[in-house]
Amino acid sequence: xxxxxxxxxxxxxxxxxxxxxxxxxxxxxxxxxxxxxxxxxxxxxxxxxxxxxxxxxxxxxxxxxxxxxxxxxxxxxxxxxxxxxxxxxxxxxxxxxxxxxxxxxxxxxxxxxxxxxxxxxxxxxxxxxxxxxxxxxxxxxxxxxxxxxxxxxxxxxxxxxxxxxxxxxxxxxxxxxxxxxxxxxxxxxxxxxxxxxxxxxxxxxxxxxxxxxxxxxxxxxxxxxxxxxxxxxxxxxxxxxxxxxxxxxxxxxxxxxxxxxxxxxxxxxxxxxxxxxxxxxxxxxxxxxxxxxxxxx
Amino acid sequence: xxxxxxxxxxxxxxxxxxxxxxxxxxxxxxxxxxxxxxxxxxxxxxxxxxxxxxxxxxxxxxxxxxxxxxxxxxxxxxxxxxxxxxxxxxxxxxxxxxxxxxxxxxxxxxxxxxxxxxxxxxxxxxxxxxxxxxxxxxxxxxxxxxxxxxxxxxxxxxxxxxxxxxxxxxxxxxxxxxxxxxxxxxxxxxxxxxxxxxxxxxxxxxxxxxxxxxxxxxxxxxxxxxxxxxxxxxxxxxxxxxx
Numbered sequence: 001x002x003x004x005x006x007x008x009x010x011x012x013x014x015x016x017x018x019x020x021x022x023x024x025x026x027x028x029x030x031x032x033x034x035x036x037x038x039x040x041x042x043x044x045x046x047x048x049x050x051x052x053x054x055x056x057x058x059x060x061x062x063x064x065x066x067x068x069x070x071x072x073x074x075x076x077x078x079x080x081x082x083x084x085x086x087x088x089x090x091x092x093x094x095x096x097x098x099x100x101x102x103x104x105x106x107x108x109x110x111x112x113x114x115x116x117x118x119x120x121x122x123x124x125x126x127x128x129x130x131x132x133x134x135x136x137x138x139x140x141x142x143x144x145x146x147x148x149x150x151x152x153x154x155x156x157x158x159x160x161x162x163x164x165x166x167x168x169x170x171x172x173x174x175x176x177x178x179x180x181x182x183x184x185x186x187x188x189x190x191x192x193x194x195x196x197x198x199x200x201x202x203x204x205x206x207x208x209x210x211x212x213x214x215x216x217x218x219x220x221x222x223x224x225x226x227x228x229x230x231x232x233x234x235x236x237x238x239x240x241x242x243x244x245x246x247x248x249x250x251x252x253x254x255x256x257x258x259x260x261x262x263x264x265x266x267x268x269x270x271x272x273x274x275x276x277x278x279x280x281x282x283x284x285x286x287x288x289x290x291x292x293x294x295x296x297x
Numbered sequence: 298x299x300x301x302x303x304x305x306x307x308x309x310x311x312x313x314x315x316x317x318x319x320x321x322x323x324x325x326x327x328x329x330x331x332x333x334x335x336x337x338x339x340x341x342x343x344x345x346x347x348x349x350x351x352x353x354x355x356x357x358x359x360x361x362x363x364x365x366x367x368x369x370x371x372x373x374x375x376x377x378x379x380x381x382x383x384x385x386x387x388x389x390x391x392x393x394x395x396x397x398x399x400x401x402x403x404x405x406x407x408x409x410x411x412x413x414x415x416x417x418x419x420x421x422x423x424x425x426x427x428x429x430x431x432x433x434x435x436x437x438x439x440x441x442x443x444x445x446x447x448x449x450x451x452x453x454x455x456x457x458x459x460x461x462x463x464x465x466x467x468x469x470x471x472x473x474x475x476x477x478x479x480x481x482x483x484x485x486x487x488x489x490x491x492x493x494x495x496x497x498x499x500x501x502x503x504x505x506x507x508x509x510x511x512x513x514x515x516x517x518x519x520x521x522x523x524x525x526x527x528x529x530x531x532x533x534x535x536x537x538x539x540x
Contacts, residue, residue, distance in 0.1 A: 003404070003406075004404060007401065200385070200387070201387055203385075204385050204387065205402055207374060207379045208375075208398070208399045208402045208403070208446075209374035209375030209377075209402065209450075210402040210403075211368075211371045212368075212371075214402060214404075
């Protein structure tokens with residue numbers, strides 16, 4: 001068993017080496033298509049996370065309190081809000097608590113907040129409302145209370161984000177199907193070249209009583225090698241580029257949206273698995289297509 | 298060893314074989330002769346199951362191959378050694394590697410390969426050329442490699458398709474001696490040929506095909522007269538297998 005695989009692998013490496021140029025071009029093309037897929041994946045995962053994080057707050061209206069408010073002002077504000085229609089509960093969140101929670105949400109990147117000189121977050125009331133219309137009216141009314149600095153809630157954003165997530169998911173599915181088909185064709189054509197180069201040998205093999213799998217093995221492995229090398233290249237590139245991107249703009253995204261980007265320690269292992277599965281699948285399928293016609297003769 | 302029982306094969310409106318019945322026994326040495334297009338190639342391709350018959354039955358080594366599935370074909374071909382007119386050696390492999398290849402294809406162990414290949418190279422008389430490449434050999438030597446490759450797995454049957462077609466008369470007779478020697482070791486030999494002088498000289502069983510029919514099956518000479526030979530073979534084309 002192992003010697004059979006070893007034999008096929010030796011043949012596969014030899015013939016991959018013989019057609020270096022074409023194989024290199026194929027690897028480039030497949031890597032490029034994996035990168036495109038990777039970008040879609042990254043976008044999807046991040047938007048999804050963003051949507052999830054803020055949807056935790058979908059029924060909450062944040063009422064931020066002025067920095068100079070005294071306790072009396074704040075309690076007055078609380079009483080006014082409690083009297084509004086649709087309000088279920090009002091919860092006080094001090095600026096210290098707010099920072100703690102933010103740190104938690106940022107997960108791996110929470111350490112970035114350790115270096116702040118002073119806490120930039122305001123004290124706030126979390127107003128739990130029973131539905132969206134209540135959120136709208138409470139938000140509008142709360143804004144007019146003196147001592148309230150700002151009001152924000154995520155209902156609209158969530159709806160928009162849900163749409164964006166759906167769009168990205170569907171678009172990736174379409175692009176993925178298209179790119180996979182293209183990659184399979186690339187692999188099939190590359191392998192076909194090797195098959196033609198060795199057609200005389202294949203003919204002789206068949207007269208000598210070689211089984212289909214014996215003939216097919218080296219080509220199958222050549223396809224898998226192509227897919228695998230492409231997957232490795234794509235993974236490495238994604239690792240480097242994504243690492244760069246989050247180190248440059250990740251902080252800004254957090255500051256602006258108070259939502260973390262997906263850390264590369266989570267994203268890259270997943271991408272590696274996806275790329276490897278894709279690469280092997282594409283390689284296998286491509287080479288089976290190109291050798292099938294030869295075996296039937 | 299090989300039995301054709303009322304086998305018919307047509308290619309569209311062209312007759313390949315028509316109600317052919319032949320019984321080749323274990324250990325036989327049989328010449329298959331006949332004009333181009335008579336059905337010799339069809340005969341061999343049927344044995345190898347490159348093509349399937351329209352009717353009748355074919356038995357090889359005791360098995361009715363007419364209902365063999367695709368998966369059984371490799372096993373069938375492993376029982377048959379093939380020698381070709383154009384040798385069909387792999388140019389980038391040495392003599393040793395070409396012969397070893399036949400054993401690798403059927404997953405023989407390295408140890409067995411190292412022992413068996415020199416043995417057959419010696420048998421066909423080119424033990425000293427083991428590390429040469431086919432392009433460095435004469436036509437006769439290349440055919441010896443082809444024969445060594447065909448017998449290295451100890452097949453039950455050796456089929457030689459015009460093995461002397463590309464060789465001068467002296468070399469051709471040397472090849473015939475090798476085939477005779479292999480036959481004497483117990484291997485059934487079926488040889489397709491046009492070479493009247495060889496057939497006459499060897500004095501073996503001769504099966505003649507014409508227009509898809511077995512027209513003669515007897516011990517001895519080539520059978521066709523010189524006139525018939527000239528008539529049939531003046532526009533001769535080389536029989537070619539299509540992969």
